[in-house]
Amino acid sequence: MKGNNAILQYRFDSKTGSLEPMEPANALPPAGTGPRHMAYHPTLPVVYFSNEQNLGVSVYDRDTDGRLKFRKVCDAVTADEPKEGISSSDIVITPDGRFLFAGIRGHQRDFDWITRYRIAENGDISLIGRTPADKIPWGFTLSPKAEFLFVTAFNGGTITAYKVGKDGSLEKAASIPCDKNITDIVAR
Numbered sequence: 173m174k175g176n177n178a179i180l181q182y183r184f185d186s187k188t189g190s191l192e193p194m195e196p197a198n199a200l201p202p203a204g205t206g207p208r209h210m211a212y213h214p215t216l217p218v219v220y221f222s223n224e225q226n227l228g229v230s231v232y233d234r235d236t237d238g239r240l241k242f243r244k245v246c247d248a249v250t251a252d253e254p255k256e257g258i259s260s261s262d263i264v265i266t267p268d269g270r271f272l273f274a275g276i277r278g279h280q281r282d283f284d285w286i287t288r289y290r291i292a293e294n295g296d297i298s299l300i301g302r303t304p305a306d307k308i309p310w311g312f313t314l315s316p317k318a319e320f321l322f323v324t325a326f327n328g329g330t331i332t333a334y335k336v337g338k339d340g341s342l343e344k345a346a347s348i349p350c351d352k353n354i355t356d357i358v359a360r
Contacts, residue, residue, distance in 0.1 A: 177204070177205060177207075177225070178198045178199075178207075179198065179200075179201050179207050179221070179232075180193070180198055180199075181193070181196070181197060181239060181240060183238065194237075194238065199232065199239070199241075199242070200242075201221075201230060201242060202230075202242060202245065204225050205221075205223045205224075205226045206223055207221035207222070207223060207230055208221065208222045208223065208259075208261075209221065209260070209261065209262050209274075210263065211265045211272065212265075213265060213291070213295055214265065214267055214269045216269065216295045217233060217234040217236075218231060218234065218243075219231075219240060220232075220263060220265070220297070222260035222262070222274040222275070223260055224259050224260050226247065227248050227249045227255055227260060228245055228247040228249070228287075228299075229245070229246050229263065229289060229297060230242065230245050230246075231243040231244050231246070231295065231297060233295075243295075244297075246297045246298060246299055247299070248276060248285075248287040248299060248302070254281075257280025257281050257283075258277065258278055258279065258280075258281070258283050259277050259279060260274060260275065261274070261275035261276070261277050261308075261309055261310045261311075261312070262274070262310060262311055262312035263312065264313065266314065266318045266336065267314070267318050269291055270291055270340070271288065271289065271290060271291060271336070271340040272288075272289040272291055272297060273286055273287065273288055273312060273321055274286070274287045274289070275287070275309040275310065275312060276302075276309070277308045277310065277326070278308070284305045284306065284308060284309055284325075284328075285302040285303065285304060285305055286302065286303045286305050286312075286321070286323060286334070286342060287299065287301075287302050288301045288302065288303060288340050288341070288342060300339075300340050301340075301341070303334065303342040303344075305325065305332070306323075306325030306328030306330045307325050307326070307327040307328035308325055308327040309323045309324070309325060309326075310324050310325070310326040310355045311324035311354060311355050311356045311357040313357045313358055313359045314336070314359065315333075315359050316359065318336060319335065319336060320333045320334060320335060320345065320359075321333070321342060322359055324350070324354040324356070326353055326355065328352075329349055329350055329352040330347045330348065330349055331347070331350050331354070331357065332344060332346070332347040333345045333346045333347070
């Protein structure tokens with residue numbers, strides 16, 4: 173929901189299986205970001221969220237006790253691009269921790285993209301571009317060796333494979349029809 177703006181933090185007790193709220197219970201994301209999907213960096217204590225309201229990606233450092241500390245937002249759209257009728261979707265990171273991909277869904281207009289980010293050695297990100305996607309890109313996964321990014325199109329009724337370039341570029345390799353309304357995808 174576009175009005176929500178919270179990241180709730182819990183401590184897991186592996187002996188009892190219980191969850192306890194951390195202090196603070198809310199990581200307090202910046203107003204207007206609306207964190208949605210998340211991805212953990214494979215080697216750094218950094219967590220990334222696709223932003224529902226701000227249309228970009230938020231970066232958080234993860235303390236040794238698991239608490240999140242906001243670092244920055246990297247926008248996916250310019251200030252003059254309208255954001256109404258658009259939302260974020262899934263987010264994935266390449267296993268080498270060099271690139272991050274997140275979806276933008278144009279629910280009410282033609283604005284369907286895969287945003288591409290470069291991840292620096294310290295975990296910071298920078299937008300390197302947007303790749304067109306079929307209508308409502310939703311579920312993302314990488315092939316086992318991260319050579320391809322697979323994306324479901326919720327309204328488009330397709331699963332598309334994109335070749336991941338060494339520079340983080342995406343080249344459409346193939347697309348197959350499938351049922352509409354698919355939100356998740358797994359590759360093995």
